[in-house]
Amino acid sequence: MRSVLTLPDDGARTFGAHVAGLLGALGAAQRGTGPAVEVLEGPAAGEFVQTFPQDAPAGTAAVIRTSGSTGMPKRTALPAASLAASAAATRERLGGDGHWLLALPLHYVAGLAVLSRALLGDTRVAALDLRERFTPEAFTAATRVLADQSALDADLLEEAPRPLYTSLVPTQLTRLLEDDAATEALRSYAAVLVGGGRTPDATRARAREAGIAVVLTYGSAETCGGCVYDGVPLPGVTAESLNGRLRLGGAMVAGPYLGDPERSAEHFSEEHGTRFYLTDDLGEVTDGVLSVSGRVDDVINTGGVKVSAQAVQRVIEALPGVRGVLVIGVSDPEWGQRVGLVLEEAPGTGIAVPDDATVASAVRAALGAPAVPRLVWRPAALPRLGNGKPDRRASISALEALGREA
Incomplete structure (x- = not known):
């Protein structure tokens, strides 16, 4: 049969x-x-x-x-x-x-x-x-x-x-x-x-x-x-x-x-x-x-696919013109989470800063389409805590605001 x-x-x-x-x-x-x-x-x-x-x-x-x-x-x-x-x-x-x-x-x-x-x-x-x-x-x-x-x-x-x-x-x-x-x-x-x-x-x-x-x-x-x-x-x-x-x-x-x-x-x-x-x-x-x-780990689950935030971060950090990167999961009612990116550009280097399409292409080629950041925030400086670590809460709030505006 x-x-x-x-x-x-x-x-x-x-x-x-x-x-x-x-x-x-x-x-x-x-x-x-x-x-x-x-x-x-x-x-x-x-x-x-x-x-x-x-x-x-x-x-x-x-x-x-x-x-x-x-x-x-x-x-x-x-x-x-x-x-x-x-x-x-x-x-x-x-x-x-x-x-x-x-x-x-x-x-x-x-x-x-x-x-x-x-x-x-x-x-x-x-x-x-x-x-x-x-x-x-x-x-x-x-x-x-x-x-x-x-x-x-x-x-x-x-x-x-x-x-x-x-x-x-x-x-x-x-x-x-x-x-x-x-x-x-x-x-x-x-x-x-x-x-x-x-x-x-x-x-x-x-x-x-x-x-x-x-x-x-x-x-x-x-x-x-x-x-x-x-x-x-x-x-x-x-x-x-x-x-x-x-x-x-x-x-x-x-x-x-x-x-x-x-x-x-x-x-x-x-x-x-x-x-x-x-x-x-x-x-x-x-x-x-x-x-x-x-x-146990820090994995973003987007639409049932598990994406390593660190792996995405490593790909983007390797792009020219990038100073600071934070990749983080942002809650989403449809997908569970979306891949969020906070990108701090490297000013005054004379190197072209990667636009969203360049970032997406690099991540897709290295890790697959589900790993591509869907929300991208480009502040003048990456928000950080007093100890120098990225301020994850502030970054999530900013990315959530971008999501509501989209």
């Missing part, structure tokens, strides 16, 4: 064929009949590149590159057994296999997990053309294609239609709930998994009022995707707080980080036959319910 459905236009069909190729390669890797697959971000938005890494350990099905908790690039090996365990635990929690709508990039674990779950259940995937801007209209149309095919399959097999599932980031859910047709489409899903960042309270309330079956997920590439749903660990998953830092355990734990034994040793361990992943999240587990209170 497994196949990739798309909207009926040439561009969508081309992208769908690309997804189908990855689905086949991932399936072979999970069965052990093909090599591991590494999914890389493509040259344009939404595109992905499928490669076959030579350094993946035996038993690896996929390799995902991720900024991780520090915002610095990591290559995480996803063992076939771990991917299968993650998919099986999701199936058990949701109550059965179903057809999936792919709305997330495939070089992120949340997108790849959609394919893994469909492979386990031998079910269909409807793929949005991720090269195009995400819109409520495209989501609604793809949902209709998936629902119609599900009904046809059920008639053919003389069984009840399979449930529909999808996985989104909070920003996507917020946008869909602003559109009546898309809200109605969301009601078609037995579960709408939402992860990659904190979902705003207003969005959660609106989804609840609309009767949308939202499931808030928590996890990462190191756990083959979400392994805690609505605060409750999936079957076979353990969660605990070690000195305030969250640790997750179970068969779904992936690893190691390829080419980084020190970081692997810091985060991955095994005790009494169970693999554990030590996160960089702060939180607690009370009466079996996990809650996240913050991060």
Whole structure:
């Protein structure tokens, strides 16, 4: 039954064929009949590149590159057994296999997990053309294609239609709930998994009022995707707080980080036959319910993508004509946070000061589009405290004011 459905236009069909190729390669890797697959971000938005890494350990099905908790690039090996365990635990929690709508990039674990779950259940995937801007209209149309095919399959097999599932980031859910047709489409899903960042309270309330079956997920590439749903660990998953830092355990734990034994040793361990992943999240587990209170590090989470403020700062500091730089997260109701930049120019050097376009180009080339500063303030001097450190509070206030004016 497994196949990739798309909207009926040439561009969508081309992208769908690309997804189908990855689905086949991932399936072979999970069965052990093909090599591991590494999914890389493509040259344009939404595109992905499928490669076959030579350094993946035996038993690896996929390799995902991720900024991780520090915002610095990591290559995480996803063992076939771990991917299968993650998919099986999701199936058990949701109550059965179903057809999936792919709305997330495939070089992120949340997108790849959609394919893994469909492979386990031998079910269909409807793929949005991720090269195009995400819109409520495209989501609604793809949902209709998936629902119609599900009904046809059920008639053919003389069984009840399979449930529909999808996985989104909070920003996507917020946008869909602003559109009546898309809200109605969301009601078609037995579960709408939402992860990659904190979902705003207003969005959660609106989804609840609309009767949308939202499931808030928590996890990462190191756990083959979400392994805690609505605060409750999936079957076979353990969660605990070690000195305030969250640790997750179970068969779904992936690893190691390829080419980084020190970081692997810091985060991955095994005790009494169970693999554990030590996160960089702060939180607690009370009466079996996990809650996240913050991060160990200083990472900006914008639209579900983690961006290292220090990494962005280093790129901008290297540009000619720059004296002082502060990169900081600015709260945003839609994206969770936006990347904010305070830039102090170097006067009297005779060197052209980089404009916003130059800064954006340099950051995009080094770290990707999500890391590009969206709010830029250029004071005569970087605000500083008496000890010489940047005044973060004053900088955030100024950037928030710019955001309100935009």
